Amino acid sequence: MQNFTKYLKTKANIAEPEFELLIKKVELRNVEKGELLLRSGEVCRHSFFVENGLLRSYTVDDAGKEHIIQFGSENWIVSDRSSAFFNEPSDLFIDAVEDTKVVLISSDFINEASEISASFRNYNQIALQNHIRHQQKRINLLLSASAELRYMNFIKLYPDLTLRVPQWMIASYLGITPESLSRVRKELAHKNFKPN
Amino acid sequence: MQNFTKYLKTKANIAEPEFELLIKKVELRNVEKGELLLRSGEVCRHSFFVENGLLRSYTVDDAGKEHIIQFGSENWIVSDRSSAFFNEPSDLFIDAVEDTKVVLISSDFINEASEISASFRNYNQIALQNHIRHQQKRINLLLSASAELRYMNFIKLYPDLTLRVPQWMIASYLGITPESLSRVRKELAHKNFKPN
DNA sequence: TTTGTGCATTGATGTATGATAAGTAATACC
DNA sequence: GGTATTACTTATCATACATCAATGCACAAA
Numbered sequence: 458m459q460n461f462t463k464y465l466k467t468k469a470n471i472a473e474p475e476f477e478l479l480i481k482k483v484e485l486r487n488v489e490k491g492e493l494l495l496r497s498g499e500v501c502r503h504s505f506f507v508e509n510g511l512l513r514s515y516t517v518d519d520a521g522k523e524h525i526i527q528f529g530s531e532n533w534i535v536s537d538r539s540s541a542f543f544n545e546p547s548d549l550f551i552d553a554v555e556d557t558k559v560v561l562i563s564s565d566f567i568n569e570a571s572e573i574s575a576s577f578r579n580y581n582q583i584a585l586q587n588h589i590r591h592q593q594k595r596i597n598l599l600l601s602a603s604a605e606l607r608y609m610n611f612i613k614l615y616p617d618l619t620l621r622v623p624q625w626m627i628a629s630y631l632g633i634t635p636e637s638l639s640r641v642r643k644e645l646a647h648k649n650f651k652p653n
Numbered sequence: 654m655q656n657f658t659k660y661l662k663t664k665a666n667i668a669e670p671e672f673e674l675l676i677k678k679v680e681l682r683n684v685e686k687g688e689l690l691l692r693s694g695e696v697c698r699h700s701f702f703v704e705n706g707l708l709r710s711y712t713v714d715d716a717g718k719e720h721i722i723q724f725g726s727e728n729w730i731v732s733d734r735s736s737a738f739f740n741e742p743s744d745l746f747i748d749a750v751e752d753t754k755v756v757l758i759s760s761d762f763i764n765e766a767s768e769i770s771a772s773f774r775n776y777n778q779i780a781l782q783n784h785i786r787h788q789q790k791r792i793n794l795l796l797s798a799s800a801e802l803r804y805m806n807f808i809k810l811y812p813d814l815t816l817r818v819p820q821w822m823i824a825s826y827l828g829i830t831p832e833s834l835s836r837v838r839k840e841l842a843h844k845n846f847k848p849n
Numbered sequence: 850t851t852t853g854t855g856c857a858t859t860g861a862t863g864t865a866t867g868a869t870a871a872g873t874a875a876t877a878c879c
Numbered sequence: 880g881g882t883a884t885t886a887c888t889t890a891t892c893a894t895a896c897a898t899c900a901a902t903g904c905a906c907a908a909a
Contacts, residue, residue, distance in 0.1 A: 516796075526793065538785055538786075539786035585778075585782070589788065590734075590735035592785065596722065596788060596792060596795065597712050597722065597744070599795040599828065600828040601712065601828075624856075624857065625856070625857085635858095636857090636859085637895085800866070819887090821887085830868080831887075832866090832889085833865085833866055836866085851909080852907100852908080852909075853907085855907105856903105856906105857902105857904080859900105860901085861898105861901105862897100864897075865895095866893105866894090867892105869892085870891085871889085871890085872887105873886105873888075873889095874888090875884100875885080875886070876886085878883075
């Protein structure tokens with residue numbers, strides 16, 4: 458759990474005595490590629506900190522089509538915040554895109570950490586605000602940008618994911634079909650190799 | 654400021670002595686229809702609590718087109734949370750759709766209220782979580798639903814706004830053109846009046 | 850090596866929505 | 880009350896993206 462440790466100590470700025478207390482409350486778990494960590498309809502009881510590997514959260518619409526809400530690779534937390542916070546059934550599925558080691562963080566852990574440590578409270582606040590900022594950017598892109606622009610933005614934001622994630626998942630994240638993404642890529646390749 | 658008062662006392666659960674202290678720190682302001690409260694590029698220094706009337710926040714893309722991010726009517730708070738929290742220049746414009754009375758809430762106010770009152774802290778937390786939940790639903794709709802579905806969802810969620818807001822703004826919120834919205838409405842009217 | 854399975858590409862065709870333009874209705878302004 | 884603006888609708892055509900179907904590749908299983 459080196460990554461998670463580092464995360465608690467550095468980012469959330471938790472000092473040694475509190476750290477020892479808290480670290481006991483989390484659990485490490487190996488998740489196989491394709492394994493589900495949360496199903497739509499269940500209440501989300503954990504946040505998943507990715508030690509290594511890659512998770513995704515997604516919805517499934519009435520036609521059975523998947524729509525990817527979020528990817529989470531190393532040092533990211535994947536969860537359905539709303540479901541966990543409000544104790545409501547989730548709309549999301551969460552599963553592993555690659556074999557993944559996750560740290561299970563319970564709501565309990567969060568509450569306790571918040572009580573113990575002002576800097577954790579503070580960090581959590583920042584995380585929420587970041588989430589909001591990120592979502593707002595995405596909404597704005599979906600409202601205003603073409604598939605091509607959205608893809609270019611994705612590459613810029615997540616160059617690593619662009620390599621690790623199959624294209625059809627990227628397409629799903631962007632809100633287009635794999636076929637369309639393939640065409641967009643072709644377009645971009647043309648533009649870049651004959652720039653006149 | 655009856656609405657704001659009620660909001661502080663009831664929702665945020667602020668008791669009398671603290672209330673007296675806090676209420677001094679806010680400012681009431683009349684905003685004329687069309688008047689701008691925030692421009693893209695500025696840092697957002699206030700949250701705007703709507704006493705009565707209607708605000709909107711929106712972006713403007715490279716082609717000069719507006720994309721509405723949020724509406725806020727009575728008892729809602731409109732702001733660029735990210736800009737205010739991180740002290741960054743905003744991407745948003747905020748202006749008044751109707752003549753509006755707003756209560757100006759500074760970051761200062763929020764910090765102070767958070768220090769004074771645990772229940773305000775708690776309330777603020779809930780507000781952030783609500784914001785995230787709401788944004789996620791919107792992202793999911795933009796990814797998965799047709800213009801028609803998105804419009805039906807809008808009506809269900811904001812029946813009041815559907816009446817108060819001009820259609821072209823609703824279209825902008827949905828991510829379609831006013832012409833498309835007009836078509837969608839015609840479709841829906843047909844379906845509802847000849848349901849066989 | 851063969852066979853299968855999942856993913857990316859490509860082409861043909863369809864469709865929802867965009868762009869443009871014009872007309873009509875509603876509202877605001879002298 | 881008339882005139883100018885602004886909003887909404889309708890019609891036509893244009894386009895981005897979806898759908899469907901076929902093919903080609905990997906890579907894994909047999």
